[in-house]
Each structure stands twice: as structure tokens, then as C-alpha cells.
Amino acid sequence: MEGRYSCLLDGSWGNASQSAFVRYTAAEFEGMKPINAHAAYLTSQTFNRWLDEGWAYKHISYLDYSLMLPLDNLRLEEKNGLFEKWHLLSTDLLSYSTILTTTA
Incomplete structure (x- = not known):
């Protein structure tokens, strides 16, 4: 969610986390509202980036x-x-x- 979340990384899913996820989903999936599959996709992308970097x-x-x-x-x-x-x-x-x- 690069560029969409600029708060503390505290491990808690709050309003800022949800808002960033909604913005990410809208940008990556043509305006769709978030569903579990989007969270799974983001998780796999993040994991792959961690490995690559x-x-x-x-x-x-x-x-x-x-x-x-x-x-x-x-x-x-x-x-x-x-x-x-x-x-x-x-x-x-x-x-x-x-x-x-x-x-x-």
C-alpha cells in the first residue's frame, strides 16, 4: 500500500489502516470495494517484495x-x-x- 498509509506501524488495524486499504483496493482494482481476496493479494505482494528486497x-x-x-x-x-x-x-x-x- 505504498503511499497510502502514513501512520504508526503499531500492529493494530484501525481507521487509518482500513482507509488505506480502501484506497489501495480502489486504485488497484478499478474502484472496487475491498473483499478478502484483495487482502490476500496484498499480503502475497508484500511477502514477495520483502523476499526480493x-x-x-x-x-x-x-x-x-x-x-x-x-x-x-x-x-x-x-x-x-x-x-x-x-x-x-x-x-x-x-x-x-x-x-x-x-x-x-
């Missing part, structure tokens, strides 16, 4: 937290204790993630 889980052990990052397109520039600084190699991925560092 090298997305993978990164576990932050001291927080016991995992998130997905485009690790094939990131380079660890600096690590000092719990601080990690990552550099994005491909500028076309800038819209995906703003959390590229961790601090205690």
Missing part, C-alpha cells in the same frame, strides 16, 4: 524486541555497546523505515 528480522536482545528491516540493503557502520548505527545502501528504500538505530 532482502527484508529480515533483526532481534534487539536487550529489549527482547524484533523488527523487520531491509538487512540486505543496510550496512552496520558503528556498534558501541547497545548503540548501533546502520546505513541505508539504497535510497529507494528510505520510505520504509525510520528506526535504524537503537539506544539504551
Whole structure:
């Protein structure tokens, strides 16, 4: 749903999620209202994109937290204790993630 959702990625399906999905469905399927098949299609497209772009889980052990990052397109520039600084190699991925560092 690139360009259709600009809210927190909190894992909760709220009004912003539904609105973005409605806009996505209308744009991709000639004005149709969303149905389950559209959600399945979007899921498969997203999964394929993650595979193609090298997305993978990164576990932050001291927080016991995992998130997905485009690790094939990131380079660890600096690590000092719990601080990690990552550099994005491909500028076309800038819209995906703003959390590229961790601090205690």
C-alpha cells in the first residue's frame, strides 16, 4: 500500500489502516470495494517484495524486541555497546523505515 498509509506501524488495524486499504483496493482494482481476496493479494505482494528486497528480522536482545528491516540493503557502520548505527545502501528504500538505530 505504498503511499497510502502514513501512520504508526503499531500492529493494530484501525481507521487509518482500513482507509488505506480502501484506497489501495480502489486504485488497484478499478474502484472496487475491498473483499478478502484483495487482502490476500496484498499480503502475497508484500511477502514477495520483502523476499526480493532482502527484508529480515533483526532481534534487539536487550529489549527482547524484533523488527523487520531491509538487512540486505543496510550496512552496520558503528556498534558501541547497545548503540548501533546502520546505513541505508539504497535510497529507494528510505520510505520504509525510520528506526535504524537503537539506544539504551
